């Protein structure tokens with residue numbers, strides 16, 4: 649009888665531990681997803697490029713119609729930032 653109570657207590661403890669671990673893992677996942685992109689200021693993004701051949705619209709990171717894989721926020725196809733990279737042709 650005493651052994652059964654210990655088993656049940658251990659099982660309850662393991663369930664609580666597992667639930668707590670899932671909650672922590674989910675929180676870390678949300679935090680890392682939210683901070684995956686860099687802020688526009690951090691890469692000196694401008695909405696209108698001063699370099700005619702280097703625009704977000706022909707950058708490898710640009711996502712139509714107005715986003716970027718790397719930089720946060722609304723991105724104009726006419727914009728530019730310091731991590732511009734040519735899109736594959």
Ligand code: SF4
Pocket residue numbers: 691693703704705707708709710711715716717718719723727728729730731732733
């Ligand atoms: S130049 Fe490229 S990396 Fe920079 S914001 Fe525009 S699309 Fe993103």
